[in-house]
Every structure is written in C-alpha cells, then in structure tokens.
Amino acid sequence: GFACGEFTPCESGVEGLFLCGNLAGAKDIPESAIEGAHAAGLAASLMASGAAESFPEGPTPADWREEEPKIGVLLCECDGYNSSRADFNALKEKIASLAGVSFVETIAHACSRAGMSEARGVFAGKEPNRLILASCSERIVADMYNHMFKSMGVHEEVLGFADLRAAVMANTDDTPLSTVAAAVKSSALKGFAVQVSEVADKSVLVIGGGISGMSAALRLSSLGHPVHLVEKEKALGGLAASSRYTLGGGEPAKLAAELAAKVESNPAITLYLGARVLQAKGRVGAFKTAINAGESAVEISHGAVVLATGARENLPKIHGLGENGRVITQKQAEALLAEGKFDGKKVVMLQCAASRSQDAGSLPYCSRVCCTHALKNSLKILESAPDAEVTVLYRDLRAYGDYELAYLKARKAGVLFTAFDPENAPSVKAGSESVEVSFSEPSFGAAVYLSPDYLILSVGMAPDAEEALRLASLYGAEVDDNGFYREKNKKPATADLSVPGVYVAGTGHAPKHIGEALSQAGAAAARLSALLSSGVLRAPKNLSAVDKRLCSRCGLCVEACPYGAREIDEAGKAAVVDPILCKACGACVTVCPNKAASQYG
Ligand code: SF4
Ligand code: SF4
Ligand code: SF4
Incomplete structure (x- = not known):
C-alpha cells in the first residue's frame, strides 16, 4: 500500500501530487522530515517552472532604526461603516496630536484595490518611517499590505495595524482613539528593532558529483539557483556509477548516467571535473571558495554550499x-x-x-x-x-x-x-x-x-574521513567520530549542518539507500532555497550591538558567542557584530564587563 518509486522519492506519478512520511513507506522521524522538505522542494520546483505567479521582489528595505519615529496613520472609513459610527474629524485631530504622528489620512476602503493604491500613494508622497493602518482585523489586511509594501522595498516592521472596525463596534467614545493610540505607541517603540537585511548570493556550490550532488544541483537549478558543481574525479557518477542493480530492480549506474547527462547539458550548472576545493572563507550569503580545476585556480562566489562527498x-x-x-x-x-x-x-x-x-x-x-x-x-x-x-x-x-x-x-x-x-x-x-x-x-x-x-x-x-574533516573545517562545520558530516539536529534538520548556509546530502552524512540519498539531496536543495531564494538575508530583530565608546576590546564576547558572530575589528578599535550570523542569544551581553554589548529591541 506504500507509494513512490525507488529512485523517485515523494513523487506520486501524478503531476502536482507529492507524498512524504509514512504514507510513502514506513520510516523514522528524520527520514520523514527529510521527505517533507524534499516534497516541498519538488512542489516549489513545479511552481517555479511557471505554474504559479510570484510576487515581484522590491528593493532591499532600508534601515530605519536610527531615525526618529515619523508615523503616518491611515483611517479606513470601511465604505461608511467606521466613519458613520465614530466622529472621524475629532478622531483625526486627537490622533494627530499623539507623539511621533506626522499625519493622519482617511481612505475609503482599505481592502479594495483602489484603497491599497490610495495607501500606496499616501505613503510614497509623505514618506513616513512607520505606518499604522487602522481598518479591520489584521488577519484580513496584513498579508495584502505586507506584500504590497514589500514590493515597494518597505520593511514589514514599518507597518502596524489597528482594528478600528472592532473598536467602533464597541460603541464607546474613547475605544477608537485608544485602539489607534496603542498601535502608534507600539509602532514608535518597535521601530528601533527593525531588522537589518543584506543581499545574498543566490548561487550554490555543490561538492561531490555522485547521485546526491547531481540531484541537488539539478533541483537547485530548477529552483532558480546558479550552481557550481565540483567533482574530484574526471567523471560524474560516484559510487552509483559502478552499482548495477538494487533490490527493487533499479539500475543505479543508469540513473547516474541519466543525471550526469542532465547536469552536463544544464546551462545553470557550471561543472568542474578533476577539481579539488582548496580554501574557503565567508559565511552564508557570501562564501568564496578557491578550487583547483586542472591547471588553473578558480575562486567561486556562492551563498551556500552542499557537501555531497559520499562514502565508499x-x-x-x-x-x-x-x-x-x-x-x-x-x-x-x-x-x-x-x-x-x-x-x-x-x-x-x-x-x-x-x-x-x-x-x-x-x-x-x-x-x-x-x-x-x-x-x-x-x-x-x-x-x-x-x-x-x-x-x-x-x-x-x-x-x-x-x-x-x-x-x-x-x-x-x-x-x-x-x-x-x-x-x-x-x-x-x-x-x-x-x-x-x-x-x-x-x-x-x-x-x-x-x-x-x-x-x-x-x-x-565508510566516508573519506580525512577529506570530510578538511572540507567541514573549511566551512566551520563538523564531522562525527566516524568521519560523517554532523547534522545540526538529528530529528528535524538532517540536511542542515551546524553552520548557516552549509548543507549535506547523501552518504557523506551516513550510510543510506539511493532513494534516501535522493530525498536528502532534495531536502538540502529545498531548505537552502527557502533561505536564499529571495536574495536577501535578514538579521534578527533584537540584533546584538556594540557601543564603541565603552568597548575595551577584551574579546570576552567573541569567546562567548556560540555562533561566531563577533570579532574584534582592530581598525575600528572595538568588537563588531556580523548581523547575519548573530542569533540574538544574548550571551555577549551577559559577559561584557563594560556594558558595551547590548541588543536592539
Ligand atoms: S546493515 Fe548493519 S546489521 Fe546488516 S550487515 Fe550491515 S552493518 Fe550488519
Ligand atoms: S547575541 Fe548571541 S549570537 Fe549575537 S553576537 Fe551576541 S553572543 Fe553572538
Ligand atoms: S566583551 Fe564588551 S568590552 Fe569586551 S570586546 Fe566585547 S563588547 Fe567589547
């Protein structure tokens, strides 16, 4: 009664219908989680192929943290429902007098196309750095407005919502004002916790040209990522290329040859055969890896890496x-x-x-x-x-x-x-x-x-433990006592290594059957793509910061940071924080003897 082919995990045979977990065969939690991510990647590939309309990406949102609040308020008349139950003129006057409010405008119908266009025009014309939409429930309007403002390059933290419709239904004179005033106050405060964003390189380096590496590369290219595939041998295929048959009747060598043909003819995949990774630096969104490819050395810029070096x-x-x-x-x-x-x-x-x-x-x-x-x-x-x-x-x-x-x-x-x-x-x-x-x-x-x-x-x-350790170390990841790449979490995240932007696929992680390796390759591609597909990485809202005037460069926070997000900048004479690596854990704040380490928000 279980579904799916031996080499086509999660595929039901019906376009658009994907299966995972125990429906596709009895399995434990990690395999189910892997299949879940792989199935999501398959669905995303299908959508990326043109079946679904995607929302246009806007410019990178600016950082408003250092600016004084300049709050705009839009009151929705709700086609007369709100405006007939509250005195809008008096309400506008009182809201305009609240601290930080720079203007109050009314719009007729916030959830209509015309209303959204009106709101967009007001925002563009008056350029507030926070905006409160006082209309109806946030659940109804938030998605529409967040999408619209995202396309304008406005950070989602800029938008706040107040349920004016519920407030006017309360039938008291002061509820509409207090509802909007609370949203204004909250907006002014949270304005200092706006996230930092950074453009991320969407291209991916895949190390290992066996079936896992090839499969990950193909999935990534179908999700819109340029891929660099590095294989140490002169030909693709890995261990599967010499495997003749499986218990289920599959032919691994044939599968390897088919994948190799697809990789070689894929214009989004740059292939380096007989190549070896020499050095790597950087972090998620901005890695640089040096390889030797034949006689020449090549430096590859990439946002993430998939380690698919396999086992023998x-x-x-x-x-x-x-x-x-x-x-x-x-x-x-x-x-x-x-x-x-x-x-x-x-x-x-x-x-x-x-x-x-x-x-x-x-x-x-x-x-x-x-x-x-x-x-x-x-x-x-x-x-x-x-x-x-x-x-x-x-x-x-x-x-x-x-x-x-x-x-x-x-x-x-x-x-x-x-x-x-x-x-x-x-x-x-x-x-x-x-x-x-x-x-x-x-x-x-x-x-x-x-x-x-x-x-x-x-x-x-067995893996090539020495090479796995070398590669893992280059990217700050780990191997276990047996030389297999150590995953971040044994249950839900077995395609992720402990370092952001570094993933694993195939038998370099642990011995597994071909279908399981293919699932993990798909899962790695899907999880990686979810992180990088927008081309923007966001720092946590309560990002750590350094007050340079108080920092003595003692280095205690650098030692304490479990994510490698801090270092001493000798030129700047203070500790600095990498906003993308910071996980806002607060460890640096607790160890700093000079109160120089703090957190926003
Ligand atoms: S799968 Fe495990 S139990 Fe079976 S032969 Fe291999 S090591 Fe032994
Ligand atoms: S908050 Fe945590 S992750 Fe961020 S810099 Fe401080 S110690 Fe590192
Ligand atoms: S612990 Fe405090 S004083 Fe020491 S380097 Fe870090 S921020 Fe500076």
Missing part, C-alpha cells in the same frame, strides 16, 4: 579480502553477477564483517544497507543458479520496511539464514585459493564447517 565500500584487511579471489565484497559479487561471471554454487555471506565492532580496523556502526545488499545478491544468485546453496550468517538482519518482503522471498527461495552471536563469531580460514568457514549452529550448538566457492563479506560503508 569499506575494504578491511580481514579473511583474505583482496588476497584470495574467493573472498569478495557484496559490491564485487554484484559486479560479477551483473556480468554473468559469478561461478559460485556454494556461497556463504558473512554479515557485519568488520562492522558494529570496536576492534581496530572495524566500523563501530551499522551501515544500514548491507543486509539488503545480501538479500539482493542472494536472490540474484538463485535466479541464475536455482540449485545454488546460499548461507547468510548474520547478527541480526536489518531489512526494514518493504525490505522485509525480500527477506521472506529469499527464505522461500531457499537461502539459509543463520544467526551468530558476536561473542562467538564465525571463523574464517582463507588460503590462497580456498576458504573455509566454521560457526556454531545456534539451535543445537553443533559446529558447522563449510567450504564455499565464495565467501561474500558485507563490509559496510
């Missing part, structure tokens, strides 16, 4: 792997099976090989995908040789969701699944050309000896 099959030096041709990995078995070169009739698969163990050379984690790789290869072996004997030795079989059906299918097909205790793991004797596996049969405790044609090891996946 782990190749531990155990059981004769790499020395004995009869000891191979699941991936090597897959290649032999796909090419019709697999000649084994007696096969043993050893799960969790050098995995889930603290032993030197082992991966301490579960790689999530190798149980299903064992299932798909078992079924493939029996498909081509129904009389083959396949024994899978496992600790516990992690075939979640629909993969459980493949497990049942494999059992029915004759695959023998035998559990082992990690304290009493199977032992392997590998000669130069032969291999012998012995283990204790769990039900009877009898020792079993097998001499298979092939011992296939489920070896798990």
Whole structure:
C-alpha cells in the first residue's frame, strides 16, 4: 500500500501530487522530515517552472532604526461603516496630536484595490518611517499590505495595524482613539528593532558529483539557483556509477548516467571535473571558495554550499579480502553477477564483517544497507543458479520496511539464514585459493564447517574521513567520530549542518539507500532555497550591538558567542557584530564587563 518509486522519492506519478512520511513507506522521524522538505522542494520546483505567479521582489528595505519615529496613520472609513459610527474629524485631530504622528489620512476602503493604491500613494508622497493602518482585523489586511509594501522595498516592521472596525463596534467614545493610540505607541517603540537585511548570493556550490550532488544541483537549478558543481574525479557518477542493480530492480549506474547527462547539458550548472576545493572563507550569503580545476585556480562566489562527498565500500584487511579471489565484497559479487561471471554454487555471506565492532580496523556502526545488499545478491544468485546453496550468517538482519518482503522471498527461495552471536563469531580460514568457514549452529550448538566457492563479506560503508574533516573545517562545520558530516539536529534538520548556509546530502552524512540519498539531496536543495531564494538575508530583530565608546576590546564576547558572530575589528578599535550570523542569544551581553554589548529591541 506504500507509494513512490525507488529512485523517485515523494513523487506520486501524478503531476502536482507529492507524498512524504509514512504514507510513502514506513520510516523514522528524520527520514520523514527529510521527505517533507524534499516534497516541498519538488512542489516549489513545479511552481517555479511557471505554474504559479510570484510576487515581484522590491528593493532591499532600508534601515530605519536610527531615525526618529515619523508615523503616518491611515483611517479606513470601511465604505461608511467606521466613519458613520465614530466622529472621524475629532478622531483625526486627537490622533494627530499623539507623539511621533506626522499625519493622519482617511481612505475609503482599505481592502479594495483602489484603497491599497490610495495607501500606496499616501505613503510614497509623505514618506513616513512607520505606518499604522487602522481598518479591520489584521488577519484580513496584513498579508495584502505586507506584500504590497514589500514590493515597494518597505520593511514589514514599518507597518502596524489597528482594528478600528472592532473598536467602533464597541460603541464607546474613547475605544477608537485608544485602539489607534496603542498601535502608534507600539509602532514608535518597535521601530528601533527593525531588522537589518543584506543581499545574498543566490548561487550554490555543490561538492561531490555522485547521485546526491547531481540531484541537488539539478533541483537547485530548477529552483532558480546558479550552481557550481565540483567533482574530484574526471567523471560524474560516484559510487552509483559502478552499482548495477538494487533490490527493487533499479539500475543505479543508469540513473547516474541519466543525471550526469542532465547536469552536463544544464546551462545553470557550471561543472568542474578533476577539481579539488582548496580554501574557503565567508559565511552564508557570501562564501568564496578557491578550487583547483586542472591547471588553473578558480575562486567561486556562492551563498551556500552542499557537501555531497559520499562514502565508499569499506575494504578491511580481514579473511583474505583482496588476497584470495574467493573472498569478495557484496559490491564485487554484484559486479560479477551483473556480468554473468559469478561461478559460485556454494556461497556463504558473512554479515557485519568488520562492522558494529570496536576492534581496530572495524566500523563501530551499522551501515544500514548491507543486509539488503545480501538479500539482493542472494536472490540474484538463485535466479541464475536455482540449485545454488546460499548461507547468510548474520547478527541480526536489518531489512526494514518493504525490505522485509525480500527477506521472506529469499527464505522461500531457499537461502539459509543463520544467526551468530558476536561473542562467538564465525571463523574464517582463507588460503590462497580456498576458504573455509566454521560457526556454531545456534539451535543445537553443533559446529558447522563449510567450504564455499565464495565467501561474500558485507563490509559496510565508510566516508573519506580525512577529506570530510578538511572540507567541514573549511566551512566551520563538523564531522562525527566516524568521519560523517554532523547534522545540526538529528530529528528535524538532517540536511542542515551546524553552520548557516552549509548543507549535506547523501552518504557523506551516513550510510543510506539511493532513494534516501535522493530525498536528502532534495531536502538540502529545498531548505537552502527557502533561505536564499529571495536574495536577501535578514538579521534578527533584537540584533546584538556594540557601543564603541565603552568597548575595551577584551574579546570576552567573541569567546562567548556560540555562533561566531563577533570579532574584534582592530581598525575600528572595538568588537563588531556580523548581523547575519548573530542569533540574538544574548550571551555577549551577559559577559561584557563594560556594558558595551547590548541588543536592539
Ligand atoms: S546493515 Fe546488516 S550487515 Fe550491515 S552493518 Fe548493519 S546489521 Fe550488519
Ligand atoms: S547575541 Fe548571541 S549570537 Fe549575537 S553576537 Fe551576541 S553572543 Fe553572538
Ligand atoms: S566583551 Fe564588551 S568590552 Fe569586551 S570586546 Fe566585547 S563588547 Fe567589547
């Protein structure tokens, strides 16, 4: 009853209908959150393709914080409803005498097209730095007016609302005045907390040209972002380019080739093959990354980055792997099976090989995908040789969701699944050309000896930990103890790294299936686009500030700031705040010994 294709997560097959969460397959919270973001990105791509009308972007709003309040008030007559219940002349006179009010005008019908046009004209002509619209409920008019003023380059904080209609319905003489007066007072105060905005570079750097990186690049380009895609190899494709089939019947290599063709022909994507990231500086909205592309060095300006550097099959030096041709990995078995070169009739698969163990050379984690790789290869072996004997030795079989059906299918097909205790793991004797596996049969405790044609090891996946650490460090992000990029939040934000503007997609984050990697690539693109698509980044309203006269440059606030938003400006002889990085946490204010650090608002 679950929907969606293996390589088309969240797509229902019906244009405009996207699926996510458990409807699209049983899953945990992080995968559901990833799919939610990916589905939103798919919908946004569709809208960006021309189906939806977008509101025009206005100029960057100016900063009114340092100006004295100059408040305009527009009283809506509501086609006579308000003006017949209150004495508008007296009301106008009293409002005009309030502190900070520079003018009071009436408009006939604020929520009509003509009324909005009238309001726009008054604002443009009288140039107040705050405006109160006294009409009806804010819920009715706020969106319309915020959109209109946004297109004029007016910051949303400039607008305030007063529910004059509810006030006149109260049928008391002073309610209309007190309602508008409260809005005027609030407007004058909040005027000092107007946000700072900054133009952001909308282009994106994607590092890694596997299916996750390519998919993220294509999604980003469909959302209107210029993309720079850097791949260290001479060709696109990554690990998937050498993967032949999946348990669901998909062909990863074919998918990789299709994505590569789309990337190469996409004019919005600049491709750098055989390239390496050398240095990076800046922050969200304004990164600069130096790469070497062939003989030349190139500096790329970009507003955000997606780390999609992937992982590879782990190749531990155990059981004769790499020395004995009869000891191979699941991936090597897959290649032999796909090419019709697999000649084994007696096969043993050893799960969790050098995995889930603290032993030197082992991966301490579960790689999530190798149980299903064992299932798909078992079924493939029996498909081509129904009389083959396949024994899978496992600790516990992690075939979640629909993969459980493949497990049942494999059992029915004759695959023998035998559990082992990690304290009493199977032992392997590998000669130069032969291999012998012995283990204790769990039900009877009898020792079993097998001499298979092939011992296939489920070896798990590992990132290039050194390179991941290097890249993460360049952008101020982190990797975990195993060399995977560390996400900002394990539940709702697993495509975001801890640094604003830095995202992750694919197996560089953790081992995952192709569909999951594609979902995360879509989620990274969607979340990134939501941040950068307007081309404007906003500082928090209660942004931190520095009083230069009091600052002794002690640096305590720089140390205390958890977001790296403060530094000492030697030229300016004071601490300075990066308004875009500041999260208004207040830590700097609490540590400053000179009361030089403060917050607006
Ligand atoms: S996916 Fe299966 S074989 Fe791989 S580490 Fe996890 S439990 Fe072991
Ligand atoms: S308010 Fe918080 S985030 Fe902003 S500069 Fe101060 S310590 Fe940094
Ligand atoms: S803690 Fe206060 S005095 Fe010290 S550098 Fe920061 S703002 Fe200046």
